[in-house]
Amino acid sequence: MSLNATRILWINPLGFPDYDQPMGDYINSIKSPEVAVEVISFKSDAQMNNLEYRTFEALIVGDTVRVTRYAAKEGFDAVVIGCFYDPALEDSREISGEAIVVAPCQASIQVAANLANNFSIIIGQEKWRAQMTERVKHYGYGPRLASMRSIDVAAHDLQKDCGLTETRIINAGRKAMEEDRAEALILGCTCTFGLAEKVQKELGIPVIDPIIAAYKAAEHLAGLKKQFGWVPSRKWGSAAPSEDQITEFGLFREAPPIGNKLNFDVRGFI
Amino acid sequence: MSLNATRILWINPLGFPDYDQPMGDYINSIKSPEVAVEVISFKSDAQMNNLEYRTFEALIVGDTVRVTRYAAKEGFDAVVIGCFYDPALEDSREISGEAIVVAPCQASIQVAANLANNFSIIIGQEKWRAQMTERVKHYGYGPRLASMRSIDVAAHDLQKDCGLTETRIINAGRKAMEEDRAEALILGCTCTFGLAEKVQKELGIPVIDPIIAAYKAAEHLAGLKKQFGWVPSRKWGSAAPSEDQITEFGLFREAPPIGNKLNFDVRGFI
Amino acid sequence: MSLNATRILWINPLGFPDYDQPMGDYINSIKSPEVAVEVISFKSDAQMNNLEYRTFEALIVGDTVRVTRYAAKEGFDAVVIGCFYDPALEDSREISGEAIVVAPCQASIQVAANLANNFSIIIGQEKWRAQMTERVKHYGYGPRLASMRSIDVAAHDLQKDCGLTETRIINAGRKAMEEDRAEALILGCTCTFGLAEKVQKELGIPVIDPIIAAYKAAEHLAGLKKQFGWVPSRKWGSAAPSEDQITEFGLFREAPPIGNKLNFDVRGFI
Amino acid sequence: MSLNATRILWINPLGFPDYDQPMGDYINSIKSPEVAVEVISFKSDAQMNNLEYRTFEALIVGDTVRVTRYAAKEGFDAVVIGCFYDPALEDSREISGEAIVVAPCQASIQVAANLANNFSIIIGQEKWRAQMTERVKHYGYGPRLASMRSIDVAAHDLQKDCGLTETRIINAGRKAMEEDRAEALILGCTCTFGLAEKVQKELGIPVIDPIIAAYKAAEHLAGLKKQFGWVPSRKWGSAAPSEDQITEFGLFREAPPIGNKLNFDVRGFI
Amino acid sequence: MSLNATRILWINPLGFPDYDQPMGDYINSIKSPEVAVEVISFKSDAQMNNLEYRTFEALIVGDTVRVTRYAAKEGFDAVVIGCFYDPALEDSREISGEAIVVAPCQASIQVAANLANNFSIIIGQEKWRAQMTERVKHYGYGPRLASMRSIDVAAHDLQKDCGLTETRIINAGRKAMEEDRAEALILGCTCTFGLAEKVQKELGIPVIDPIIAAYKAAEHLAGLKKQFGWVPSRKWGSAAPSEDQITEFGLFREAPPIGNKLNFDVRGFI
Amino acid sequence: MSLNATRILWINPLGFPDYDQPMGDYINSIKSPEVAVEVISFKSDAQMNNLEYRTFEALIVGDTVRVTRYAAKEGFDAVVIGCFYDPALEDSREISGEAIVVAPCQASIQVAANLANNFSIIIGQEKWRAQMTERVKHYGYGPRLASMRSIDVAAHDLQKDCGLTETRIINAGRKAMEEDRAEALILGCTCTFGLAEKVQKELGIPVIDPIIAAYKAAEHLAGLKKQFGWVPSRKWGSAAPSEDQITEFGLFREAPPIGNKLNFDVRGFI
Secondary structure (H helix, E strand, C coil): CCCCCEEEEEEECCCCHHHHHHHHHHHHHHCCCCEEEEEEEECCCCCCCCCCCHHHHHHHHHHHHHHHHHHHHHCCCEEEECCCCCCCHHHHHHHCCCCEEECHHHHHHHHHCCCCCCEEEEECCCCHHHHHHHHHHHCCCHHHEEEEEECCCCHHHCCCCHHHHHHHHHHHHHHHHHHCCCCCEEECCHHHCCCHHHHHHHHCCCEECHHHHHHHHHHHHHHHHHHHCCCCCCCHHHCCCCHHHHHHCCCCCCCCCEEEEEEECCCCCC | CCCCCEEEEEEECCCCHHHHHHHHHHHHHHCCCCEEEEEEEECCCCCCCCCCCHHHHHHHHHHHHHHHHHHHHHCCCEEEECCCCCCCHHHHHHHCCCCEEECHHHHHHHHHCCCCCCEEEEECCCCHHHHHHHHHHHCCCHHHEEEEEECCCCHHHCCCCHHHHHHHHHHHHHHHHHCCCCCCEEECCHHHCCCHHHHHHHHCCCEECHHHHHHHHHHHHHHHHHHHCCCCCCCHHHCCCCHHHHHHCCCCCCCCCEEEEEEECCCCCC | CCCCCEEEEEEECCCCHHHHHHHHHHHHHHCCCCEEEEEEEECCCCCCCCCCCHHHHHHHHHHHHHHHHHHHHHCCCEEEECCCCCCCHHHHHHHCCCCEEECHHHHHHHHHHHHCCCEEEEECCCCHHHHHHHHHHHCCCHHHEEEEEECCCCHHHCCCCHHHHHHHHHHHHHHHHHHCCCCCEEECCHHHCCCHHHHHHHHCCCEECHHHHHHHHHHHHHHHHHHHCCCCCCCHHHCCCCHHHHHHCCCCCCCCCEEEEEEECCCCCC | CCCCCEEEEEEECCCCHHHHHHHHHHHHHHCCCCEEEEEEEECCCCCCCCCCCHHHHHHHHHHHHHHHHHHHHHCCCEEEECCCCCCCHHHHHHHCCCCEEECHHHHHHHHHCCCCCCEEEEECCCCHHHHHHHHHHHCCCHHHEEEEEECCCCHHHCCCCHHHHHHHHHHHHHHHHHCCCCCCEEECCHHHCCCHHHHHHHHCCCEECHHHHHHHHHHHHHHHHHHHCCCCCCCHHHCCCCHHHHHHCCCCCCCCCEEEEEEECCCCCC | CCCCCEEEEEEECCCCHHHHHHHHHHHHHHCCCCEEEEEEEECCCCCCCCCCCHHHHHHHHHHHHHHHHHHHHHCCCEEEECCCCCCCHHHHHHHCCCCEEECHHHHHHHHHCCCCCCEEEEECCCCHHHHHHHHHHHCCCHHHEEEEEECCCCHHHCCCCHHHHHHHHHHHHHHHHHCCCCCCEEECCHHHCCCHHHHHHHHCCCEECHHHHHHHHHHHHHHHHHHHCCCCCCCHHHCCCCHHHHHHCCCCCCCCCEEEEEEECCCCCC | CCCCCEEEEEEECCCCHHHHHHHHHHHHHHCCCCEEEEEEEECCCCCCCCCCCHHHHHHHHHHHHHHHHHHHHHCCCEEEECCCCCCCHHHHHHHCCCCEEECHHHHHHHHHCCCCCCEEEEECCCCHHHHHHHHHHHCCCHHHEEEEEECCCCHHHCCCCHHHHHHHHHHHHHHHHHHCCCCCEEECCHHHCCCHHHHHHHHCCCEECHHHHHHHHHHHHHHHHHHHCCCCCCCHHHCCCCHHHHHHCCCCCCCCCEEEEEEECCCCCC
16 A cells, blocks of 8 residues: 555444445445545444444444544544444544544535535435434534435345335435425435436436445545645544543553454555 | 332443442432332443543443343333433433433433523533533523533542532532523533532522432333333334344343442332 | 422313313322322303413413412412413413422423424314414424324313214324324323323324323422422523512402312322 | 594503503604504503513403404504513414504514614513513524623613613613624613614614504504505414304403503594 | 605616516505605616526626615615515615615515414425525524415416416415415515405415515615614624725726616606 | 546636636645646626625626536536635526536535534624624534634735734634634635644644635535536526526627636646
8 A cells, every 4th residue: 555545444334244345346446546445344243234223323333433443543544434324423533533534424415515405315214214314403404304205125125126226216216306396315325335326317316325425525535634634623522532541441452343354455556 | 129119220321330329329318219229330341430522422322222221121110321411312212112211411401491491501521512512402402501611620520529519510600690691500410419409509590410300300201101101102213123133133142231230229128 | 288298289271160170080090199289270251161262371371370379379389280382381480489380281292202202292273283383392392393283173172072082183193103203192282181091002102191291290390399499490581570569569469360179189188 | 533544552561551641652753644543551450560570461461462352343453562572462463353463572673684684682681581582583583683782770760761771772782783793773672762763873773662663563564454455364373263252251241451541643633 | 756755766686677667557556655666677688587597696686786776876765676586685785875675575574474373485486495495594484484385387477367377376375275274375476466466365364465565665664764764784794895995996887787767756746 | 638637617706816826826736636727707897806795796696607607518517616605606506507516615614514513714804794604504504603703804905914814813713712612713715725724733623724625625526526427406496597598588698707717737738
């Protein structure tokens, strides 16, 4: 790897490695040549294949922070938490040192806000609605959320029959567009990777793939960091715990709970 | 313990047992005779004596959920998460089965909303301001928050010199009252237990002790549950993961991470 | 009556006594044994059997405040204004002395906020929608109101054919649940007493009876008052008029406008 | 009085007639020649000379509605409730028949919104702050309220030493302008009549006299009503009780509680 | 023209004169006799017959400000920008000198807020929805907007077949009333002049014609200005550029871009 | 220029060319090598050197849209409107065809939202406060705006004595940080280019230079467009006028009002 390359860590926030390779390949296919990407999932007894429930998320919050700490120490420029609930985002941002932490929901919305007056989010199941709506409002975009539309497919089934999933997204997206007056769509799960393109062609409005939005935001913000020194604030609410406290409390002494790791290096340097 | 007694679990969400006895004694001194209370802290390598940082909270989110699961299985009527950030509250509410989950910030505000038009929250350090303000807004009470006033004392030092802490709370509270027009005060940390009374006498406005507010809300809501069947919703955003998924993913197989446990039984039944 | 018993005044804010006995019996059936309850309605020329119109409420605002003044003088610990519009709540809170004043809408919402992410309110007629929505927003819970659903039954007809009313509530409630994604229901009129249980069984989500919510909140807050001195604030916007002004203006010289009075004493002391 | 003249009823919502003459003369000096104005106060045992407390307002809500009913029956085109708290405004609007009901706070804000980006309200005492802020937000102008500034003078003392009151308003207004960046001022009490002019000259920004704003809004809206038939809505939340119910409940059988009455007729017809 | 007459400038913000005569006649038919009205449209290469698109509005912003400057210099008391998008309203208010600037959307809402709890706006095409909703929220009335309902007629076709347009407005208005619970309607385009009356008769709720609302607001506010000196604030955000800067930058040296001009003088003075 | 290079148009929205060279050089110093940038200002009689007043902005809205139309036709990938008020942003977005339109205020906030919980904006003069606050709220970030702090320097004087300006920004920024608890700063004028770095070093929190934020957002979004087809929505509120209408109304027939033009080409291809 080039000494000075931008380095991005993509966290699949699960103790379940099966998404690592396809998501990694997908990211590899869209990344800038001069960026090195590491894709990881956790080493954990909890073998969840989705984060549809708050319970599941709760069980990976600690590990997400532990791995972000690792990213900070290892000098990554940016970290992406690869789940559309943006779990542990604020927690990770606190301990990320000079690494920027990015997540798909916030990143997707920020893109959409440059392309349209409002947007709808396509969700897999009704379960997601309450929590994601809360997130969107948290970021300040409540008034721009035209609707949530569910396609009634569980997160881990989204890639099972891509044609079927696309059809459902197109149908739900068309309703969002025609009935809720959405001007753009966001796919509300990172497991939809690769499905946006056809939907966009079909409906004729921007359809945001959250993996692309989040990953490219990480590249963008990592670039700003390297070029202009825009690292995360460490003041007031953004202050991190002191190293003394971390030592005193015995935190982060163990190796980071990384179970699986894939590297997608700077092109030509692998 | 009487067969039919109301049972409340108080979680000190730390892998650090030192607060268990004094907080337990305090709760014991205010509880209804016919309620049985269990006070626990976690078994954990992370030996934090405070949760002032998001990082620290992130490290106890999983254990809080695990112990709430234990409470659900053991038939507790209510669970209190004993930290004013209300960490893991929504997560725990999802997995609590028929147990009501309560936390100090929400509980304190709900009391204050019956006593005054607005309130200020006394915080230990400026660090807390951003996150707690977010919480207050999340509950819908942003327009009723007159101010946050910091006393510049760390959470774990609040009980070190109670006289000094009281003096600082009185000074900050008076400013909140006189300059920010607060009509009531809330002490923004469970480590302030026992300090509200003197402040209230001095300032002449209601001063809410968050341990009392949270614990008594738990008794109140547990009573409603037992008498009227008002258990947590399990619909839509409140749906819990299925037992099948829990089994499939290998969750909650280990014993709950309880490090220390104190019992305060129904009076006369110990 | 025991000297030290908690005393609660339930106001049926009407110059119409017919609800007193059934509501009183209902409250008596759910109250704590050690609490003494007085149920009153007004002595008034205005013989309204409902408060569906603002006009009707306006005509009982003065009497509600007069009777709250009586409660303050008589040493009641809490007062409940028994109408879901929460009429004269802020006014009564100002003049209640050390008595806590509680009302069904606010109390019901505070319970629901502990059980679910959102709620719908079942209303009798469309007329109620605008004013109740305003109230819910006033308390800060606008973003948690999934919907209002009307059953097209006037307040004073709700108990005429309870089976029919229940059926309509179940139908409206199911729509609220299925179409508006409500996770809990609140019955938006105190005249629905006794009807929540069957609805809850049928729909499987929490259904809040506003009489229970309000009465039990009064017991809860009265308990906090007696145990911890949490009386209403009398600062700034919560300040009460001085006794001098009250005398100067000739207020409250007449006997309180109580037309009908029922007592439900501490169990074993009647 | 000309048969077709516009007729406006100004209610001094007090059982205290002393303000009637000076306020009536003031209104007379600013009214359009072709409008007939009736100024009334209540016949009541409650002899309050101010409405600074919610308790006092509560005691006049019923009478305000009763007199609005009289205005509806007598064919007034508009009614003004002459207190800056806008007491009983929504209640009166329901029962006003075809009469427009106007109040000073809403009317003043609507003028200010045409003259400046924001405004401050000068209040007599801190007591007023919470309730008036709530009102301003209720009307949707919360984001345009730069500040409330108190001059520490009771409502009924505002006209005692007009020079002193003016000085205090100028001082408070200057602070609102310089420190809170207010671009306009509203005087937050109808007892300030006649004081705005000098303040406006001194500070050089618009200073709204609430009597003028409210009275002239009444003329304006009464004109629209007569010319274009824009009477109050009677649909949904604006529906009025039926005459049948009014009769059944025995409402409005007594003469309207008018204690004092002054007439300022169409010029040339007195 | 009488020396002291109130003078109002109505701007048809288009480089297209065809609306001038019918709108002028309409205004003439509703104006007070003692007011002189000038109706103008622009001299411009851009010959748009509507402002449905932001692009079109952008092309008239400069001219609107230039003509407002002319109004300020010529001593007009008020200016109305005759398009329901209220284009260039804030810009024109800055440069209007002592003239009040009024626009139909804000003026219509202010009337509706005195007549009903909420309102719907009838729009010509879906295109208008996003921008007008934004405007309504900007004025603080977002919570009172029951709905937007489109009749699928372009702005410049609204007067083509008035019977058809009325029918469509009645149908859309009825849906707004019955389904969205609107208590009042606002017609969302100045090209609807003359159509409100029949709709109002049919639906039985207030239907606001935006030309009337805006024009009469101008008369009302111009009257307040003349009688009480309530001119626009020139402080902080309302400050106007200095005449020195205007000269230095060479602004407003050309004649105002007025293409067509109609005068409707004080009655009896023509 | 390489055939496939990303092309960005930077508009200095003034009929005044003096900023073109220094801003162009600044942008050239930070741009990606493979991007071609064109910097333009307008050909106009209005020779303003700043846009501090709405009046001035109004006079450039039409030209901004005309030049955006040129950018759409010429195949630019993105357009930046180089003023922190983000003037004509929504208008330009409508007519931009497939070009992304970006502006400094929105772009700066989107960066800050990834680095800190809140931010303050440093403004040149108090005049800017009202309008910019409105903008920040429009984008949804009102709750994250800690404060506006003015340094009392006119826009066109910001680069006169850079040392002095820096000192004032540091002083104002320190107050924002210490008194308003800002965790990040945004410089609220594009004329501050080059000044952020020293302020950031001095205060130790992120200080966003709006030129960098806007320009780099343009690169980022132009990249997304080229790689993923994320062009602006043309649905509902984002629909553009038809070419037929544009022709019929005679729009955009003249050459675009470009007065000065600088090209900064792809490195190595000049």
